[in-house]
Amino acid sequence: MAYQYLLFYKPYNVLSQFSESGDAPTALTLKAFIPVAAVYPVGRLDRDSEGLMLLTNDGRLQHRLSDPRYGHPRTYWVQVEGEPTEAALGQLRQGVTIRGYRTRPCKASRLPEDPPLPPRHPPIRYRQSIPTTWLALTLEEGKNRQVRRMTAAVGYPTLRLVRWAIGDLTLEDLQPGQWRSLTPDEQRRLRAMA
Template sequence: MKWTYLLLNKPYGVLTQFSDASDNPRPTLKDYVPVPGVYPVGRLDRDSEGLLLLTDRGALQHRLSNPQFGHPRTYWVQVEGVPEESALEALRQGVTIRGYRTRPGQVRCLGDRPDIPPRDPPIRARQTVPTAWLEMTLTEGRNRQVRRMTAAVGLPTLRLIRVAIAHLSLEGLAPGQWRTLTQAEIETLCRTIGLKPQ
């Protein structure tokens, strides 16, 4: 069987599902990905942006969603305030949120704003409060984890973009664009998580 593997740059405000049964329907993946039978691997909150992997291969969804098979996910995070080194070190070592201690991760300040398109709508900015951009690479993906981690060290998240899942990158995808994985990307991904490519 030939499986389908897609990458989408999920825009802000889009639900990570293919339907919305609410009285006031919001944008969903159906508005961006016209490919039947694929489902997102993991989630990005409605107010988060960036890389989303979609597939119809259940075994791959299981491996990438199960914390037992930890794989790196990299985020660019705009936070309110200027991080002290102690806050960055706490994020690297793991912080306690809701009675759970997060796994250690890689965290660094990016310095300048990354080369990304502006968000639509723009973030709420306060002229008197500086902001900073962090790069965070984590190996687990609990609900709203990045936001809760930065809040735990006094740095509320203003904007959150997932830029990589393992070796797969957001590069070359504008918000709302999607593409299929190359054969080399599929083989590397499957090898990384211990599955046969096809």
């Protein structure tokens, strides 16, 4: 059997699964976008998050990229409410405690300008009196809603969350709802990362 490796730009309000959900029977799933049989997501993105997903039928690779023991970098662009202080960024870098769990250290920095992302539909809430800031966070773990809980723990709630990269694979050249196969070179680099 030939292995397949796909990159997908998951739009906002889409479930990270192919089957419909009893909790959200009208929500779109991956099935509405990806007509490739027998591939499965490596990890998840929440319904209210956007960004890069990797799908494959390579079970061994899927396991190594999903298992927390084999942490691999994932970079998120996060729009937060307010203007985080250097102290708050330092807390994120060192790890914060959320729900009784201490997160691993991560990379955290302000983006120098708004990232080149398409507008979200529906748009995030806008408050004229409260500024927003875009951050880049690179984590090597991925617990449920972790990025949102981390930014909230340091006092800056997440408004928009986009996974920009998995390792060195990025959303570049993809629009929400689009997918493509990995090139042979990207496949080699992905296997090396795992």
